[in-house]
Amino acid sequence: MNIYKKRAALRIGLVSLLLAILGSPLAWLISRENAEEEVVSFAIEESRRPLAFLNDASKSATDNARQAQHGANILTSGIFDIAEVYDAQGKKLAEQMTPTGSLVENQLPHHARPDYQDTHYENNAISLEGDKRTAIRVFVPLFDKQKKLSGYFEGVRVIPEWQMQQISADASIAALMVAIASLLCGMTIYPVVTYLAKENERKTLQIYESHISMMEALGRAIAKRDSDTGAHNYRVAWMAALMGEKRGLSGEHMQGLIIGSFLHDVGKIGIPDAILLKPGKHTPEEMQMMRTHVEHGEQIVKGAGWLPSVAAVVAAHHEKWDGQGYPRGLQGEAIPLEARIFAIVDVFDALCSKRPYKEPFSYEQAIAILREGAGSHFDPDLLAQFLEIASSVYDKISSMNEEQIHALLRETMTRHFVIPA
Known part of the structure; x- marks a missing residue:
């Protein structure tokens, strides 16, 4: 498993776990709330039928109160532990309780005379014979056939232990299902992500190879026109990469340093052979023309x-x-x-290489010239860092041919351009 796949597996696993941790409690709460609302809906529906007669104009107040008490009795024999019936003015007409209702009545909050238009409910935590229980209290406005307010019903249901256990069990199952679904989702996504990553890696490698091929083609074109072989481009690109690593460069900065170092003289394609290959010293006019290779090169790479x-x-x-x-x-x-990094390695390699106008300098001579340029030609801090590795670099590349230095640069580029396996 390569680094990307490990990271993908870790991230997908963490996200799946996070979803499970966050989603499971939420599913538990929603399931529990839905179960309670089902109990409430059933209770509200049951309360309306025995109280449909309330405020019947054809009946006396005494008959209405007697019917209200009868309705309260019916409701407490069913699902309610406390049933209270009020008329349209909020006056209590009837009240009935079961033994359980009598035990918990004093634990419920008192409220003002009813005066509301919408059905609602509240949960109250109570203690029943030492056990923690939940009492659902419903508030139901009652309307006649003409949609006129005819009274109020308020009922309390202490949820039985078996029903609480059932609600909790259902909520736990819902939470478990969400957790399992989150983890399964992660397991399902992982192979898709890794497949897409593999395809992306394949395409990245294709782009990488095309870039390198283009870079090397330009490098060969430069080498054919210049006096040196392509080995100079490979050497300076590898030395620049070594310095870049020492400075902590990575990503696009390191990639740009390597490619830019390899193609630094690409603009020489636009310089006439008479000037480019002249063995002697250039005239001021020729030197001015020679310097235009920088502008030509910048235009080419951009x-x-x-x-x-x-x-x-x-x-x-x-x-x-x-x-x-x-x-x-x-x-x-x-x-x-x-560019400051490259300037050092370019001059170092130029001093140590044979050119039409000079023989190669010795290592000691090259280092002495570099030291003279500290603070004028070169960044003094970067030069000091290069001098720490200059001897080992010189020993390594001085005995290599173009093919060997090419392989060395390729190995370095693979570290910075290709996702490691």
Whole structure:
């Protein structure tokens, strides 16, 4: 399992677990509330039938009170433990309780004379013979056939222990089902995500290979026109990557540093051979023409859609720390970090390589020249870091041919461009 799959499995697992942890209690509460509302709905429906006669104009107040008491008796013999019936003015007409109702009546909050238009209910926590129980109290306005308020019914039902256990069991099952569904969902999503990731990785590799092929094609074109072989591009790109790792670069910055280092002289394609390959010293006019390779290179890499840091290296690799470089005369940290890194390794490799106009310098001579450029040509802090590894770098690459240094760069690029397996 590669790093991406491990991360995907961990994240999907954590999300599934989080959903289970959050969803299960919510499902438990909703299921419990729905069960209580079913009890309430049933209780309300049952209360209306025996009290439909209330405030019948054809009956006397005494008859209405007697019928109200009869209705209360019916309701307490059914699902209610306390039944209270009021007329339209809120005057109590009847009241009836079961033995259980008598035990819990004093634990219920008292309220003012009824005066409401909507059915509602409340839950009250009570104690019955030392056990914690729940009493559901319903408030039901009663209406006649003409939709005129005819009275009120208020009933209390102490939920039996068996019903509480059933509600809790149903709620627990609902919570468990949500937890299982969350985990199963994660297990179902994981193979889909990993498949898509694998496809994305395959396409990424294709893009990576196409970018590298384009980069190497440009590199070969430059090498054919320049006096050096393509090994220079491989060497400086590998050394720049080594410095980038030392500085903690990663992601697009590291990728841009490597590609930009490899393509730093791509603009030389636009320089005439008479100037590019001239063995002697260039005239001022020729030097001015030679310097245009930076602008040509910047246009090429920007037109190809490379990362911004690629263009930063190509456009600024001849800038100097003291501002005396070209083409923009940037100074200090105004020069992109990637370009400051590359400037050091480019000069080092140029000093140690054979060119038409010179023989290779010794390692000691090259280091001495680099030290002279600290604070003027080069970022002094970056140069100090390079000097720490310069000897081992020189020993490693000085004995390598182009094919070997190519393989070394490829290995480095794989670490920064490809998702590790």
